[in-house]
Amino acid sequence: MTGTAADETRAAEVISASAADVTSAAARVPDLPTLDHAIAGCRACPNLVAWREEVAATKRAAFRDQTYWGRPVPGFGPPDARIAILGLAPAAHGGNRTGRVFTGDRSGDVLFAALHRAGLANQPTSVAVDDGLRLSDTRVVAAVRCAPPANRPTPAERDTCAPWLHREIALLRPTLRVVVALGAFAWAAWWPAMSRVYGRRPPTPRPVFGHGAHWSGGGAVPDVLGCYHVSQQNTFTGRLTPAMLDEVFTEVNRLAGRI
Numbered sequence: 001m002t003g004t005a006a007d008e009t010r011a012a013e014v015i016s017a018s019a020a021d022v023t024s025a026a027a028r029v030p031d032l033p034t035l036d037h038a039i040a041g042c043r044a045c046p047n048l049v050a051w052r053e054e055v056a057a058t059k060r061a062a063f064r065d066q067t068y069w070g071r072p073v074p075g076f077g078p079p080d081a082r083i084a085i086l087g088l089a090p091a092a093h094g095g096n097r098t099g100r101v102f103t104g105d106r107s108g109d110v111l112f113a114a115l116h117r118a119g120l121a122n123q124p125t126s127v128a129v130d131d132g133l134r135l136s137d138t139r140v141v142a143a144v145r146c147a148p149p150a151n152r153p154t155p156a157e158r159d160t161c162a163p164w165l166h167r168e169i170a171l172l173r174p175t176l177r178v179v180v181a182l183g184a185f186a187w188a189a190w191w192p193a194m195s196r197v198y199g200r201r202p203p204t205p206r207p208v209f210g211h212g213a214h215w216s217g218g219g220a221v222p223d224v225l226g227c228y229h230v231s232q233q234n235t236f237t238g239r240l241t242p243a244m245l246d247e248v249f250t251e252v253n254r255l256a257g258r259i
């Protein structure tokens with residue numbers, strides 16, 4: 001994506017420069033558009049800010065003519081979604097370039113093709129913020145909103161970013177029925193979010209992540225489904241296939257009451 005002047009002005013309206021700022025700002029935002037703007041203005045993790053901006057400045061050769069987003073990447077999808085797809089963090093040359101989660105990289109190609117097959121996206125591709133992609137009943141979010149080196153945020157960065165996720169889940173709560181955790185990191189990030197938003201203690205022992213793992217919230221809280229992450233490492237090796245994704249999203253549609 002090319003960041004417009006309006007984007008920059010909007011992002012500059014709210015600057016969170018510390019973990020305390022994130023907690024305070026997240027608690028105040030009244031709706032998802034405001035949350036998205038607040039996230040885009042966050043600079044609370046110095047190492048991630050430096051990394052995302054360095055990547056945006058140096059670029060990958062294939063994208064050298066593009067202006068990278070180089071900021072935190074907000075969630076994407078309607079505010080009344082019944083389904084949340086929870087990923088790890090934006091990719092350096094994907095979301096960090098385009099400004100939309102899972103957009104502009106191979107992981108997104110796999111994910112949005114699966115969502116399209118499941119009737120949850122109007123098109124199978126996700127290449128740029130202005131590509132016309134619309135999701136049905138589905139919001140895609142990340143546990144950490146800035147691209148981390150080696151796709152590995154630190155525990156401190158995960159915890160600093162958590163209030164954004166918790167507020168997003170709280171705003172989706174009236175309609176949210178199912179959460180799909182893409183990978184073990186997202187699976188682990190869900191339980192504190194559930195505790196914080198729904199006031200429910202996480203189950204003990206904590207359910208173990210696995211592809212197809214299903215924890216039922218019994219109607220009081222969303223069900224959680226585990227799915228291998230749509231990373232190239234998983235999809236290129238055949239650990240995660242389109243058929244496996246189709247099974248997961250068929251179950252997601254059933255749990256969400258869509259079929």
Ligand code: SF4
Nearest residue numbers: 042044045072146161
């Ligand atoms: Fe802010 Fe989250 Fe990015 Fe840290 S990772 S700077 S908390 S948006």
